[in-house]
Amino acid sequence: MSGWRLNAEYQQLTADFGSLEKVFALEGERITRDSESELIRVERGGVQYYVKRYRSNGTAWRAWLPRPRVMAEWQNLQHFADWGIPTAEVVAYGMERKSFGRFGRGAMITRELPDTEDLAMLAYRQDARLKDAGWVKRVSRRIADFTRVMHEHRFVHNDLKWRNILVDGQEHAFLIDCPTGGFWWGPLLQYRIIKDLACLDKVGKYQLSRCQRLRFYLHYVQRDRLTVADKKRIAKIVHFFAGRE
Numbered sequence: 001m002s003g004w005r006l007n008a009e010y011q012q013l014t015a016d017f018g019s020l021e022k023v024f025a026l027e028g029e030r031i032t033r034d035s036e037s038e039l040i041r042v043e044r045g046g047v048q049y050y051v052k053r054y055r056s057n058g059t060a061w062r063a064w065l066p067r068p069r070v071m072a073e074w075q076n077l078q079h080f081a082d083w084g085i086p087t088a089e090v091v092a093y094g095m096e097r098k099s100f101g102r103f104g105r106g107a108m109i110t111r112e113l114p115d116t117e118d119l120a121m122l123a124y125r126q127d128a129r130l131k132d133a134g135w136v137k138r139v140s141r142r143i144a145d146f147t148r149v150m151h152e153h154r155f156v157h158n159d160l161k162w163r164n165i166l167v168d169g170q171e172h173a174f175l176i177d178c179p180t181g182g183f184w185w186g187p188l189l190q191y192r193i194i195k196d197l198a199c200l201d202k203v204g205k206y207q208l209s210r211c212q213r214l215r216f217y218l219h220y221v222q223r224d225r226l227t228v229a230d231k232k233r234i235a236k237i238v239h240f241f242a243g244r245e
Contacts, residue, residue: 139171
């Protein structure tokens, strides 16, 4: 059993992106590869596309999961787009299952986000923009906005690290790469929200001032000052990875 969808506005790319078989036959620049998947980059018509191909869903028992990682990837990016969160456009996606519903293989293709870099790379090379208070304030507010929107939908990214946030030359921020994100409720939702915020602060505490980090949080919660509950939550955020770094 298999299914593949190429978005209508990209039908001119059917020769390359028109089926799962064609996508797995594509050759391009390899970006990453591991035991489960690989990411390659191809160019068509002057536009770069990222092709994520899964040949496995991990350990044996995960092959039977109803929502494989590749499906989670394309569905989560589609959620972001529906909620107005800037993200990579999903151009094509699909998967196939073997007998008795066991995962076979799958793929997702996204269109490039031009002139972007991830925040982790900016931190690694000590980019001057991270020392520009105005730039940090504007980008930080955009990240706080889409993080709040995501959490208001009871959805958590589960890997909300600087490497998964892209910025461009116009100070726009984009949220990407979310194969383990999902919906949660009650105490588990609150725990996962704290984890998301702690993932952001894991690098943020080394790159930003305490005042900048506080402004991010206040914009995230849409308040001018901290409540008692905020202070308790911030304590959990800053200590979340204690002893694990």
